[in-house]
Amino acid sequence: MKFTVNRNLFIDNLNNVMHAISSRTTIPILSGIKLNLSENELLLTGSDTEISIEIRIPVSEDLKVDSPGSIVLPARFFSEIIKRLPGKEFSLEVKESFQTQIVSENSEFTINGLDSNTYPRLPEISDDSAFIISGKTFREIINETQFAVATQESRLVLTGVHFTFSPNKIHAVATDSHRLSSRALILDQGAQTETDLIIPGKSLLELARIIGETDPQIKVCPGENQVLFEIGNILFYSRLLEGSYPDTARLIPTESTTQVEFDLAELSSALDRASLLTHAGRNNVVDLTLDTEKQSVKLSGESAEIGNVEENVSFRQLTGSNLKISFNPDYLRDALRASVSDAVIMEFTQPLRPFTVNPNKTDIDFVQLITPVRTF
Amino acid sequence: MKFTVNRNLFIDNLNNVMHAISSRTTIPILSGIKLNLSENELLLTGSDTEISIEIRIPVSEDLKVDSPGSIVLPARFFSEIIKRLPGKEFSLEVKESFQTQIVSENSEFTINGLDSNTYPRLPEISDDSAFIISGKTFREIINETQFAVATQESRLVLTGVHFTFSPNKIHAVATDSHRLSSRALILDQGAQTETDLIIPGKSLLELARIIGETDPQIKVCPGENQVLFEIGNILFYSRLLEGSYPDTARLIPTESTTQVEFDLAELSSALDRASLLTHAGRNNVVDLTLDTEKQSVKLSGESAEIGNVEENVSFRQLTGSNLKISFNPDYLRDALRASVSDAVIMEFTQPLRPFTVNPNKTDIDFVQLITPVRTF
Structure with a gap:
């Protein structure tokens, strides 16, 4: 097996294959990258059993084939070597006993490869229902x-x-x-x-x-x-994961008793501050107090060792019944980060029932549900 | 103790004091930052016993003093709180039992402080010989x-x-x-x-x-x-470290038998590649072979498991006797990184004697010495 390839082209493809290669694999051959060269293309393969990635580099003026063949090389070192080579192209040749020589300008590496026949085969998947x-x-x-x-x-x-x-x-x-x-x-x-x-x-x-x-x-x-x-x-x-996924549609409440609309950035900053102290303690819980008569929204958090924080959060609109609810601030933070609108509407039923975070635009089909924490 | 301060001004100074505060201190009070407020200035102090940093923020329109006093606050949390506050300024007030209230716009933190009398005193140093x-x-x-x-x-x-x-x-x-x-x-x-x-x-x-x-x-x-x-x-x-520092001047050789001048960038890249494999093994050693007759310079490294590398390094000038020498590539890499000229002259005497790395300019007083490794 011998070929000469443009180094940047090769690195771009190599980087993508590396996504599939874990450094902590228990199957030694999978810490390697497989190179398979035919007259028409070079095929790079990486796998960690969970995912596998295969990339085709077709023969062109950037890839010249001298003789076809196949080898598995230690992925991490191979990748580091290729990235540091001096030239615009390099040649790779498999010699005796899977010894592989890599040459670029005045630099010459010889690394120990492995028999590619011991590399697991990827499944064959038909494109009938593609x-x-x-x-x-x-x-x-x-x-x-x-x-x-x-x-x-x-x-x-x-x-x-x-x-x-x-x-x-x-x-x-x-x-x-x-x-x-x-x-x-x-x-x-x-x-x-x-x-x-x-x-x-x-x-x-x-x-x-x-x-x-x-x-x-x-x-x-x-x-x-x-x-x-x-x-x-x-x-x-x-x-793919086997088994049947739970029917989650029925979990999403269809009615609510309290509704509040927040500017996304306002709520995010207030939540960041309220969770600063709760992250320090064992109980990572913030309290949200919605007072519809006084038209006030408070977010608070505390840690016994460090202290407490209280935020008067500004909001766009607040309707329905008064409510106090406690929840893990990290779940709300994740929900806000995923949001696709610049304001969100939170809808509640009871203090111990899940609440929803929705975009403030009805044409966006996106619901996030968060289960509160019982604090008494 | 109570003051109001411009938040950005305070953060700039706080960041500098934080350099002196270690999160792994065994002396609890030193995980805190000391704030000492007089009529004229706010003094911030941090210390890890090895270093201490004290910063003066003078009273100005950016710092308004209500009442002087002093407190020690948990440094990491205090710093994170201040960085996340919503407003351009914040006010800080020490209440009963060292409870400290921090207010900025709609955000209000109350954190547990410590008695500043228990904070170690910094040494008094005269400026007589400053x-x-x-x-x-x-x-x-x-x-x-x-x-x-x-x-x-x-x-x-x-x-x-x-x-x-x-x-x-x-x-x-x-x-x-x-x-x-x-x-x-x-x-x-x-x-x-x-x-x-x-x-x-x-x-x-x-x-x-x-x-x-x-x-x-x-x-x-x-x-x-x-x-x-x-x-x-x-x-x-x-x-300061006490004791007498060894007389290092006598270690630096005054004569050499082989001299080679390298372009800094060329040598650095070749060394990076040569050390790629040696870093993987137990013996982190590269070999440098200088052949003055053939006018060739080779750098090589190997790891039994992975393979080997040989670099023909280009150079500006090579004179003196032939030489082969083995050394830890990390020492040479550090020496090259510290270099202040775009080319270096390496001078050798014998394979087991220290060699020097010098700028290629005689008006720069900078010598680096590296001890080789015995490989036989």
Whole structure:
């Protein structure tokens, strides 16, 4: 196996494959990156069993093939070596016993590779039920829901986001059973038949990073236990979570007794201050007091060791019954960070019932639910 | 005690005092910041016993005094609170049992303070033998030597930089016994009498940060066990290291048998690559091979697990005898980073004797010494 490649082109692709390679893998071969060279293309593969990424670099004037072949190289070192090479291009040649020579100008590395036959095979996923979605839409819906997945694996299905793809809609919901984020977006064209997938939150984070700030077309190919996302020359495989996702729609209250509308920036700063002290103590809880007669909103927090804080929060509108409610400020902070409007409407029923955070625009289908904390 | 202050003015000064406050102190009161308010000024004090910083904020339209007094507040929380307050100014009032109220617009914090009488007193240092130096000069000489101090405290005196201040010169030397950095700069005006101080490396790092990118005048007041640096309204106290610093001048070779001049950037990149693999192994050693007949310079490194690298380094000039020498690449990298010229001259005597790294300009008084490693 021998080829010569433009270094910057190679680094761009290498960086994307590195997203799939974990330094803490228990399977030694997976700390490596697989290079497979044919007459037509160089294929880079990385995997941590949860996600796998495969990138095709086609033969061009930036990639010249001398002889096809295949090798697995230690990913972290290989990547650091390539980034520090002096020249605009480098050549790579596999010699005896998987020894691999990398040459660029006056610099020559020889590193120990591994037999690529011992690298696990990626699943084959047919594109029979494939459909196309916008990368920008998909990244947005990930950012608006992924943070709410469970991080503890006691209920595995909750560590993923539940997606429902329909012909004209994409709906995602995530919950860790303390809070929930449900977001739907209209699509010009989506899946031909309704397809629901539970995709691990960690996979979605990496996928969002790979999508980046651009708006590529994404081809989604759902498989048995895996889903494949095709983004340009990148193939992104993720494990799917099995099991049935809870019916969360029935959890969202349809009526409310108290409603308050806040400017997003005002509420965020007041919440930051109120949670400063509660973060220090064992009980990370803030109190929100809504007085509809006096038309006042107070947010307060305390830590026995350090002290307490009281915020008179300004608001746009406050209606309904008086209410005092206690909750984890981090859940509200996450909800506000995910918000897509410059003001939010919070709606409450009772002090111990979940409350909702909604955009102040009725055409945005986005509900966040937060469960309060009992403090007495 | 009560005052009202411009928040940005206060934050700038608070940030500087925070340099002296360690979160890992074993003396609880030192995790606090002391505020002492007189009719004329507010004095902020922080200390970790190694260094202490005192800053004076004079009364002005930005600082209004209601009633003098004094308090110690938990530094980290106090600083985070002040940074997040909503208004342009805030007021601070000490109430009963050291409870301290901080108010800014609609935000009100009450935090538990401590009796300032329990805060340690700073030493009194006379300015009888004080002198003035340029902040820029002092920061440069710190950056060029401080990295070479010992980090292990087995020989305490080596954890400091040895400064000699004379009427027309400032000289600093640091060594951890494996490498040494000796730098001297001409002063227009320095100490009236020769003054030598061993200042802990850690103190110098903080001092360099406080000096920043400006060129303030620094008044140096040497005391018995402490030295005081006055920089504008900042008083910076550092402990001095006691004992006699070794006579390092005699360590620096006066003759050499091999000399090579490198472009700084060329040598740095080659060294980075050569040390990539050696950093992975237990033996962090690179080999430098100078062949004066063939006029070639090679730098090589290896790790048994990963592989090896060989660099043909380009150079400006190579003279003297052939030589092969082995050393820790991190020492050379530090020496190159501290370099003040765009090319360096390395001079060698024997494979097991220390070698020097010098600027390629004879008017710069800067010598770095590196001890090689025996590899056979």
